[in-house]
Amino acid sequence: MTDATPGEDTAAASEERLFAAERLVFFSDAVVAIAITLLALELPLPEGPSGTELLHSLGDHKSEYISFLISFAVIGGHWRAHHRLFEHVTRVTSGLIRLTFVWLLMQVIMPFATKVIGEDGAFEFRFVFYAVVQVVAMTVFVLMVWQIQRHHLYRADTPPELFGRTYRGAGVMIAAFAVSIPVAFFTTWAYACWIVIPLVSGLLLRFRKD
Amino acid sequence: MTDATPGEDTAAASEERLFAAERLVFFSDAVVAIAITLLALELPLPEGPSGTELLHSLGDHKSEYISFLISFAVIGGHWRAHHRLFEHVTRVTSGLIRLTFVWLLMQVIMPFATKVIGEDGAFEFRFVFYAVVQVVAMTVFVLMVWQIQRHHLYRADTPPELFGRTYRGAGVMIAAFAVSIPVAFFTTWAYACWIVIPLVSGLLLRFRKD
Amino acid sequence: MTDATPGEDTAAASEERLFAAERLVFFSDAVVAIAITLLALELPLPEGPSGTELLHSLGDHKSEYISFLISFAVIGGHWRAHHRLFEHVTRVTSGLIRLTFVWLLMQVIMPFATKVIGEDGAFEFRFVFYAVVQVVAMTVFVLMVWQIQRHHLYRADTPPELFGRTYRGAGVMIAAFAVSIPVAFFTTWAYACWIVIPLVSGLLLRFRKD
Amino acid sequence: MTDATPGEDTAAASEERLFAAERLVFFSDAVVAIAITLLALELPLPEGPSGTELLHSLGDHKSEYISFLISFAVIGGHWRAHHRLFEHVTRVTSGLIRLTFVWLLMQVIMPFATKVIGEDGAFEFRFVFYAVVQVVAMTVFVLMVWQIQRHHLYRADTPPELFGRTYRGAGVMIAAFAVSIPVAFFTTWAYACWIVIPLVSGLLLRFRKD
Numbered sequence: 001m002t003d004a005t006p007g008e009d010t011a012a013a014s015e016e017r018l019f020a021a022e023r024l025v026f027f028s029d030a031v032v033a034i035a036i037t038l039l040a041l042e043l044p045l046p047e048g049p050s051g052t053e054l055l056h057s058l059g060d061h062k063s064e065y066i067s068f069l070i071s072f073a074v075i076g077g078h079w080r081a082h083h084r085l086f087e088h089v090t091r092v093t094s095g096l097i098r099l100t101f102v103w104l105l106m107q108v109i110m111p112f113a114t115k116v117i118g119e120d121g122a123f124e125f126r127f128v129f130y131a132v133v134q135v136v137a138m139t140v141f142v143l144m145v146w147q148i149q150r151h152h153l154y155r156a157d158t159p160p161e162l163f164g165r166t167y168r169g170a171g172v173m174i175a176a177f178a179v180s181i182p183v184a185f186f187t188t189w190a191y192a193c194w195i196v197i198p199l200v201s202g203l204l205l206r207f208r209k210d
Numbered sequence: 211m212t213d214a215t216p217g218e219d220t221a222a223a224s225e226e227r228l229f230a231a232e233r234l235v236f237f238s239d240a241v242v243a244i245a246i247t248l249l250a251l252e253l254p255l256p257e258g259p260s261g262t263e264l265l266h267s268l269g270d271h272k273s274e275y276i277s278f279l280i281s282f283a284v285i286g287g288h289w290r291a292h293h294r295l296f297e298h299v300t301r302v303t304s305g306l307i308r309l310t311f312v313w314l315l316m317q318v319i320m321p322f323a324t325k326v327i328g329e330d331g332a333f334e335f336r337f338v339f340y341a342v343v344q345v346v347a348m349t350v351f352v353l354m355v356w357q358i359q360r361h362h363l364y365r366a367d368t369p370p371e372l373f374g375r376t377y378r379g380a381g382v383m384i385a386a387f388a389v390s391i392p393v394a395f396f397t398t399w400a401y402a403c404w405i406v407i408p409l410v411s412g413l414l415l416r417f418r419k420d
Numbered sequence: 421m422t423d424a425t426p427g428e429d430t431a432a433a434s435e436e437r438l439f440a441a442e443r444l445v446f447f448s449d450a451v452v453a454i455a456i457t458l459l460a461l462e463l464p465l466p467e468g469p470s471g472t473e474l475l476h477s478l479g480d481h482k483s484e485y486i487s488f489l490i491s492f493a494v495i496g497g498h499w500r501a502h503h504r505l506f507e508h509v510t511r512v513t514s515g516l517i518r519l520t521f522v523w524l525l526m527q528v529i530m531p532f533a534t535k536v537i538g539e540d541g542a543f544e545f546r547f548v549f550y551a552v553v554q555v556v557a558m559t560v561f562v563l564m565v566w567q568i569q570r571h572h573l574y575r576a577d578t579p580p581e582l583f584g585r586t587y588r589g590a591g592v593m594i595a596a597f598a599v600s601i602p603v604a605f606f607t608t609w610a611y612a613c614w615i616v617i618p619l620v621s622g623l624l625l626r627f628r629k630d
Numbered sequence: 631m632t633d634a635t636p637g638e639d640t641a642a643a644s645e646e647r648l649f650a651a652e653r654l655v656f657f658s659d660a661v662v663a664i665a666i667t668l669l670a671l672e673l674p675l676p677e678g679p680s681g682t683e684l685l686h687s688l689g690d691h692k693s694e695y696i697s698f699l700i701s702f703a704v705i706g707g708h709w710r711a712h713h714r715l716f717e718h719v720t721r722v723t724s725g726l727i728r729l730t731f732v733w734l735l736m737q738v739i740m741p742f743a744t745k746v747i748g749e750d751g752a753f754e755f756r757f758v759f760y761a762v763v764q765v766v767a768m769t770v771f772v773l774m775v776w777q778i779q780r781h782h783l784y785r786a787d788t789p790p791e792l793f794g795r796t797y798r799g800a801g802v803m804i805a806a807f808a809v810s811i812p813v814a815f816f817t818t819w820a821y822a823c824w825i826v827i828p829l830v831s832g833l834l835l836r837f838r839k840d
Contacts, residue, residue: 019297023239027289029653030243030450033660036738038251041668043742049751072738076731079657083727087649097293101286108246108282112253121259229507233449237499240453240660248461307503311496318456318492322463331469439717443659447709450663458671517713521706528666528702532673541679 018091021153024100025086031104032082036075038111039068067118070191075110077173078103078137085145085166088158093151099144106137127184134177142170172201228301231363234310235296241314242292246285248321249278277328280401285320287383288313288347295376298368299358306357309350316347337394344387352380382411438511441573444520445506451524452502456495458531459488487538490611495530497593498523498557505586508578509568516567519560526557547604554597562590592621648721651783654730655716661734662712666705668741669698697748700821705740707803708767715796718788719778726777729770736767757814764807772800802831 044064046057058065082103092100110133117130145166148154154162180193254274256267268275292313302310320343327340355376358364364372390403464484466477478485502523512520530553537550568574569583600613674694676687688695712733722730740763747760778784779793810823 019293023235023293023297025653026236026656027239027243027293029657030240030660031247033657034244034247034664036734037661037664037668038247040738040742041251041671045742045745045749047749047751051752051755054752054755072735080727083649083653083657087653097290104246105282108250112250112255115255119255119257121257122261122264125261125264229503233445233503233507236446237449237453237503240450241457244454244457248457251461307500314456315492318460322460322465325465329465329467331467332471332474335471335474439713443655443713443717446656447659447663447713450660451667454664454667458667461671517710524666525702528670532670532675535675539675539677541677542681542684545681545684 021089021092032079032107035107064118067114071114088154091153096147103140124184131177131181138170138174172198231299231302242289242317245317274328277324281324298364301363309354313350334394341387341391348380348384441509441512452499452527455527459491484538487534491534508574511573519564523560544604551597551601558590558594651719651722662709662737665737694748697744701744718784721783729774733770754814761807761811768800768804
């Protein structure tokens, strides 16, 4: 709140104040941990007096269970990318903190997006919302990497290939989610893009190396 | 609980016992992280079998979505002000711990205040409640800064302008929320005060500097 | 789970294995932070199209709002007592970990106990449940202090009066909650015991000192 | 997400990149802390205008209260096993992070599994689901121990018996939960396996030692 005064912002732009990365990383971890745990909070309970009916009820809620598992993997993936990057980051700027909050907003929205995609009707619009949240999260993540690189916020012993690898990895995933959006207007199998595109791109990369 | 005995309080007043700041900061971060994540917990799900109806349903819940985004920015702002201050704090007194708990109470109330302001009817009263929570949170924050300054709880290398800048920033935001209260009785655009007042005050400050 | 084998327990009893206190303290903080934030999760929303009806609706839910505030103060008190003690603790035994989990169980139950006491009907039984949770939490806390003292788990520079002061403080609060139980069968003012008894005991202590 | 490219995976397989264990342990603690606290979130409130009816209502919800307490002990047990192991772990591999996420998925599912087992009807199927979650969690835990041992991720001063003891402890608990599954088709006393089997196995172990 108190940093909303433009006078300060201008001062900060010319010479960025630096903060220890630790507390921001900790705060991010806490938010992501809560978001990933809340995913399971409103899973529909299977109901029925007998085993057959219980299994039937499980089947009725199949899409909710599957979208829960997908979202768990997706948030887990976001966290692991963040973890791999911030392993090498010791200081943060105000700009990086602001980007982190946009990234966190996407994580916080995830349990909601998961419920949206798990409901029935108008599949393509639900799917687009979910995919856009991922594209935004990963685009912001790319901006975070760029800030870290530009302001030299990384440790001296950071492997030089870290940035190239991170941009490539995020780029492939952004492409996967972006391509899935038009596909969703034709088939509910649009999910498959999220797995097939990274897989094929990895294979291509390996061939080129050989 | 156990510190409710007045005998102890008197002893503490004459010669403040000091605690490492780390655990209090950590606890505060955890509480704020949970509060900010819970904001999204009860976002209304858009419903409808077709895209048109889904968009229509999104429109119906517009005020809930907007108040969620505002509250995310507001809690984020509180956290960043706290982060910028406690970067320089290494030890805390019992008094500062007590103030922190009042500040945390305001953060914990935020998801509730967000639901209150997102509902229909009696706009001015809902708005006042929300704005008062912010004014209390920032006034308590000013008291925290004052405690830190008075008891010399800050690091030796703290920039001397930190306190002046923090008081000024918090003062502007308190004014913005306080002024918005009477405005809310005339127009639902009272929200604009929260952005316009800090902006104008920042511009004025810059002119005076030049 | 894996420590349920009695063979290990026997071995542990003769020569306690020690663990760094840090991770247990961190885990406890996270649990308490979540419990204190969840208190506000299901606060009833005031409803009504006009200001008068909104205030009326607030009045109808008065007992829920008051019990939320009391519970916030109560959990805050538990945390502060824990904080003041563990400031001096560096290592923990298996026994202390087990006691901590019973203490945490009481904190985890708090949002539930708060809802129980905030509902209407059969006041004395609701009150007894709430008070018993506090008595158990503080009795377990006393056992934790005793374990720390007995196994010398505290830092070398711990002030010698720490243990006496902690026992006395916890003892007064246990008495306050215990005495309030029979009182609740006569009057809903039984809450007052929680404030009056510590206050009077503090005054008596001060007189004796003079 | 970004690590989904197979090219990277192959590189990682030949020469595992190592990460500091601290942040993963912290993240795990946060997730487990939230899961254990959420257990109590939807405990049914006892209702009734008089003490008798309140007690009656408590009795009606008995199975929910008992399954809450069991789950609290079960998650607590998982955490303590994790704590005892990671006390000696300083670095983690990508593989260990992935296993940890599967383990965390089981913890995140626990509040859901607790609600499933607390409902009425088709007891054996509800019980099987709950027991399978435990068996998976502990099997993944065994794989984690094996990774730590194989990649020498432990501290130099780790007691040599740690791995044997952890495998034995986890093995006994896996057996207890696995055996309880067929038993559940005959009697609701299948719960007893979870306590009796570890107890008997502990006694047998002690006899053999003597």
